[in-house]
Amino acid sequence: MPNLIINRLLYRVETEHGKYGADIPFTPGLNIIYGPNSVGKTSIITGLIYGLGAEKGLGIFKSDQNPFKPEFYKSISGYPIIKSYLILEISNGERTYSVFRYIKGDNTDIVAVKETTIDNFYKISEHKRLIVAGEGVFSEDGYQKFLFDFIGLNIVELPTYDQKQSKLYFENILPLFFVEQRAGWSQIQARQVTRYNIRDIKKVVFEYLMGLDRFVLHQIIIRKKELEDQIKKIKDDTLNKEENLLVILNAEKVDDIPIINSGKIGKTSIYDYIKYLKDKYKAESENINSISSKNKDFEDSNSKLRDNLRRLDYELRTLTSRIDKIDTEINGYENYLQRIQKNKYKNKQLKKIQELNIDVNITSCPVCENTLQNHSDNECILCHSDKRKKISSPDENLIFLEDEENTFKKVIRQRKLDKRKYLELKNSTKDKIALYEKQLEHQTNTYAGKDFAVLREKILEIDSIHKELERLIRIEQRWSELNPSRKLLKSLEQKLIDIKEEIEKYQQTENDKKTLKNIKDNIHNNLKSLGIFKSNTNLIDSIKLDESDNYTPYLDNYDIYNISSSSDNIRIILSYYLSLLQTSISDLTGKVKFPNILILDEPKQQNLDNDSLLNCIDEIEKIPSDKSQIILTTYSESPKDKQKLKKYINYEMISSTDYLLKKINE
Template sequence: MSKLKIEQLSIRTSTNDGVYGVDIPFDDGLNIIHAENTHGKSTCIQSLIFALGLEGCLGPSRKVPLKTALTTQLRKANGSMATIFESKIFLQLSNGSERITVLRSSMVEKAKLVSVYRSSTIKEVLEEKCTSKDYFLRDEGSATRERGFHCFLVDFIGITLPKVMKFSGSESSLYLESAFSINYVEQTRGWGGILNILPTYLGIKDLSARIIEHTLDLEVQKHTKRKQALHQKKKDAERIWNVAVENLISTAKSCNGFVSNELDDKISKSSHVTNGSYLYVHNDNEQNSYKDRIEHLKFELQLLKARTSHNKVDEKKVAVLEEQLSQYTQLLAEQEKAITFLISDLNTSEKYTSSIELRINDVKDSLRKYKDLVRLESIGSEEEFQTDLNKCPTCHTYIEDSLLSHIQSEHTKILGLSDNIKYLEKQKEAFDALLSGEKKNTTLKQMRLAEARGKLGETRQLIRAIKDSLVDTQAAPSRIDIKRELIAENEIEKLESALQDELRIKDKLTVALCDWLTADSALAAIPHSGFSTNDWKKLKTLKYSFVENLDEFGYSSNSLSDFEISHTSYKPTLNDIDINSEASASDNIRVIWSYLYSVLTLDVKSSLPTNHLGLLIMDEPRQQEAKNESFSTFISKAASVKNMQKQIIIGTSEKYSDLLDTIERKPVNLMHFDSDIIKKLS
């Protein structure tokens, strides 16, 4: 089924001799524009491409790619020349559910402008019964921005163009100019081979193969990208695992310990993360886990404190300690309350910062849209751009445009595009300044919170020390016992801190291992060749259809049984060599016919979906004096696509009587012109 159907081409050329033009309707199936050479046949074919903004598929030139008959002068009926002021190309399109008309001018100053009339026919547009919306073309953002024509056209057609690699190493869209190369064969260079003309200036690697992969909707394209992504995911997981292991080793060394051999240095399928601890210390020629060492130290600490205890209690000391405990407990409560307020205040600041950033993004989006409108205005758009006068440009709330809304003012001044841009730029500057100030404020609050938490920790340590002192209220113990207690407490603190660090590190190890195993499993599920079952079926069907067509078209340069479809270029090969170099000139034309027709009809032949637009445009397909019998067979094949709801448009200067014999009793829409196609309109 066709994703893009051309319903009508209309040309209106304003000259010093009045208005010239033509209306050419198109149907499903085969459409033939027939005229003698120099009568405007190729001009009409080029106009189709020009109206779609797809002249980029022929090269990087920014010149208007129309013949002189639409740009400078055209031949009048008496043979003299008329001077052209402007030519307007109207093209009526359908995607199966909606009809649009696009308009593009031949004027150099309007070369980047396309007007789109939604749900409108050319007849309605010419009668000025509908309004248009303007889009820009062949400029940065034309394939991605809301007002870019190819962004609109891709959405209208209903296709998704894949991301492909460029020679620079970056990614880009395949772009419609590239993808359309398989739908159009230009008259002069286009018949030099399959996809002989490509927009190589876009810098896309293996462009021909990427176009065919996309057109055939091969899953190998997705599998290749999927493999790359999964391999990268494994590498990232391995890097995280290695860093985590190194961090755990450093943590162990900080406590004079080591990491158990249970933990693998390198991640693998057999790797696992234990529920227990990996951290151990050497103690009296024994290996003890950090947890066991902590328990041992705590036991020793209890013995030391018990040994320094006496029966006689210092009552004065108890009273002082209890008073201090009360004071510090009260201070702790106040500090915790203060921290609660600081956290709340910090959360408020962070939310406010996020809201400012959101507003800045909204302003940037509005600014971008207004600049696109200015760009359209600069390339000749006459559209009356409507700004939403009842909507706040910042928060998008609907508002009255006057405090006295019931009074109509005739002198109310509406901001123009440039004024709106200046206003939005000033607004962005204000928000940027506000954001900068709020970020500084947030940083200051974070510092205050960190400082408060530090003081809170000190207070808690003092309270613990007072409570410990209340247990031992007698005379001071010996200095050696105090030293031992401090050493034990310090080691316990370091070991407990190390165990906390280990928990965080093990979380990273677990995540890294999970990611690695998931990616490894997904890689194993991808076919080794990258081709899915459906891919193989499509390639097999493509080969069968191609060879069958070659046979019917009379190919004779080589044995048909030796042909293959390359699994890298997806083009026909003979003994792994491009067949164009192995065949006669006329047989090369048969190869192009066969291949493009096979790709066009592959979804029908294979019963599998493709991304083909269902449209094929060919200018002078009978090249190199291909036999009339071969051309007749090709026309018969082309006419059969009507039943497939596809469309082929051909421009030809074949002998008219021969052409009539060829299409006899075939469902063909023939548009024959005895003289110049573009004529003066009455």
Template sequence: MIKINQLYIRVNTADEVLEFRDTFDSGLNIISSYTNTKGKSTIGETILFCLGLEEILGHKNERAIKPVLRSLIEKNGEEKFVVQSDIYLEIENSHGNVITIQRSPKHNDRKVKLVSVYNTTLDEVMNKECSFTDYFVHDGGAAKNLRGFHAFLEKFIGLELPTVSTYDGDTVPLYIQTIVSCFYIEQKKGWTNILATMPNYYKIKDSKKRVLEYVLGLSVLETERKYNIAKAKLKQTETEWNVVCQSIISRIRKKAGFTIEGLTESPYVISENENPIISSKEDDKRVLIREVINKIQVEIDELNNQSEPLIKNRSEALNRELNELSGLLENFTLKLMETRNDLALEQEQLDSIEARINLINKDLDENKDLRKLIKLGSLENANITKLKCPTCGQRINDTLFEQGNDSKVMTIDESIIHLDNEKSMLEFTHNTQFDLVRSKKELIAKLEERIENISSRIRIIKSDMISNNKAISQSYVQQIVDLKVMKTNLIELEDDVDKLWSQLRNIGSQWAVDKEQLDKLPSNFINDYDKRILKNLNEEFKRLLTNFNFESTTISNIFIDDYNYLPSVQGFDLNADSSASDTIRIIWSYIIALQKISMNYGNNLGFLVFDEPAQQNADLSSAKELIKELLELGKTQQVFVLYKMEQNDGLLDRLPEGSYKRIHADEHIISYSVQDEL
């Protein structure tokens, strides 16, 4: 927090120096006049200018400052050209450290982006030569570089600004220029809506929401950060689960005829005694992989126990095996041809369904566009749409049936509903057909592999049959080798799946932890602590509305929205149904309530400026209540009211003497001349 101690404005013309200099109270400060254009707003704007926060006035640098500080200044009815202008602002932070800031709207030697900081009071700066440090503002790095003024100012105030997302996908600090819109309500745009002057060119997503979260001290930003981290971690765990599952499926698919049971697409906690089931089918019976391995070993043992594995001793067995394999080859080849034919038909059916879905999507888009045009008042083909002749206006049917047949033609809305229903049915059919095509392709791959193995075996047997009868049977040796390779491959498959299943068990346990962490966080990021803050804001806001005589709607129906933290009635913006004068009361109430809540829970800059708060002819009784509330607020923070009063209106009569400071301007505030003093 900071306190504005003193302001000094110096304007040089060709022949004299015009000044304003005054100190401010730590509570309520009223800068008043009985007519406009006396310079009340200039005081507030120069405070903003020295702090580098003038962007909420609609411009940056010298363009945000009134002409009196950069082009023409008036004294005694005479306009004079401004040659040079300097502004000095003394501020104090909550630790009692005092600095004086100098910034010049117009200066031959000083650019407007230059800010000088003296580590002493304004009196010291004016009375003797003091050291200073120069910073820059409104340029790249001003919020983070060592010589960036806002980086310095944030540290001096004690702000720890969070990092927020932009619409470009980047992250930036929640710039102090956006926060000040909660603490300075300028006299033009500032009274049109809550936080109406907040700059939007920083492209911060939901900028008002983010600013209010920070000022109110809500933990939403931190909760959302934790939620996103937990969600990303859970998503990563789910991805790891899917990767391992796909790895298992890939290994199983490489083994023709084998399938696996027990895998699921979604993670879960796997019990210790739960294991996947790898099996194949033999004679329509399920055989576990371990049983297949044992059976292969039996075959190997039987072959090894045979004596003299010469070709002449195996001719009968070779002929028998050749006949069996030839029959299998013929059957598998026939099955392969049938499956390929089936695949072609199923693929054609799938293509037809996809083409139909594309046509329906096109028809849906066209019908929805036509419905939108009609609702917007399009006259294009209007009579045809209404089933009337565009020439004579008589009723016609938009159909090729005879006019005598009273055939009902669907309306556009009915067509859209019909197309949506048809699309849903086709999408379901498409998914089923897609799975069927995929299964056919997998079956073809397995058949091709099986045919290749049988063909290889047939070639070896035939080679044996034409070889020397006393030679060792090549098919015998190859059979043993093939069986051993098959056994080794199945054992490796079993071991690989066991290892991968162990990984799944660990991933499932981690998934449970990640899921629990995510479930503990509120999905709307509002925890009980935040609810208490918003409840207090809501109560204080409605109390102030009552005191300010708000009448546009029943106050008991008004609530602070827990998404954007702004006042609403039944989910609608409160401003929308409020009169112009009640809109002002809404802003009074909300900003004052915001100051009180931020002082207790959140982040408060330490000062509040209301520039001409009596907009839209707010009645005097409400204005008196406003001043009373601001006086009370001044007990905890500094308040400035820049106010055009009516003489003898009694606005300040209810305020205790000495409870506030008043600077009243009968003439222009910047009119005191150094030469007049001399």
């Protein structure tokens, strides 16, 4: 089974004033990157992940975001950066490749891959240009396809929450063997990428990498959820439409057929009722045609009478409308007359006041008590209005209003006369209608006998049947249009039944039981070594894997994360990831696809104490170094701790000023 092994990471940063870089070697087994905070340990991890094209696993959400610190792509030592890149050398135990990728350069979404070591990278011209981001990452020119083939992973498609399919990406697999420094230690698979909308992604990627037979079943369960959602959507839409049609029909549904209580033939299906109405319509039509054909002259006369009745009926409606309009017009004129009469009254009163002022010789205003004789000739004697505005006098107003009143009275008299004329025409038309109706009735009784006397009623009845028939046919067509949805619904429901039966038949395979037991046992052993729960072995042995919650550790009677300290939480997560690697190495079936690598970034910064870290190293030492690789970043102020870790330190930055990137001469 191919593995993923990191051999070497090379950085180059170029400015106008010189070049900077770093060269970090790796070996199988435990690799410790050692140094104090802020010197660049995490930048090494960032380079590994970036070189694998999985920077989304670092918490990068936008394609244009750079995961590196500014000294890799903006400026270093005060000098602007012209270009920067890395070369990552990887192996799968059989073949070795070197991957070139720009950090700042021509195209950061393309990598150059050569089947060689870094030392020979520039000596070999043959290479592949592979797409890292965007469309085509799983094509023949895609970096994702290259990585999956390189590690020996199958490319699989999984259902999404929006009922589509999405491939499982490398950045989805990454959170099971890489723990990022900041959020990564908060929970298992904390940096899982959800942007592809894959259903139950944490659960399914665990089953995929750990080679569980349940992975196939999980895909079936996901399909079941999809079917249930699809069925619900179709059913809700179909039922809503059916209910609307049943309300219109005042019917009920039996076996997908509307049943109508017709009142004529009792309860019957819409199809039978339509057939009944068609037959009745046909019979009544033939009966009417038979009666009508008895007397051609009578039919012609009848037709003329009906035409006259229709014409007179139209004239009657027109006359009624005109009379209504005249009534409205007269009411408007009469309202206006009332306002004229009110204005006449006001002007007569004003005239009396003026006459009173002259006759009685009033010298002061009864309101403001000003002397009237002292006012300018330009002002009104009483109201002081400016005479230059030429306001009409009461006499002038009265003359105008009386003239207007007479005019409107004449108009009203004329319109009332018009109304009487239209009323006469209306009454005359009514008389003609009554005459024609009487004549039509007389002709019916005289010339057609008893059968034709009820012809009109039969015509009205058959018209009613025809309208009802057309209505039912339209509704029946709308009901039939739902048949494809009903058919699809039945098909999906049958598929759901089959899937449920398949799920019910599932028994956890021996392979799954063994794999999960190995993981659980390894977790127990690791936690005992790390001293969790004050080494309460009974409590540790009670820890299980929750298959319904992404296969995370849990306790039946306690919340495993709340009964422990913050450092205990880190121990649980650390033990979990170690157990996956341990289980993969011990697998003899070849089903486990775990790439046998762990990348653990600074667990000590998350409250993991030195003793626990050293105990973890003891457990790592038990793992065959030729079958695995663990990359760990850490630091301790204690010389004793460093001495314990010394043989595993593959790269060290010895002080707070010993930064990763150093000036180089090439």
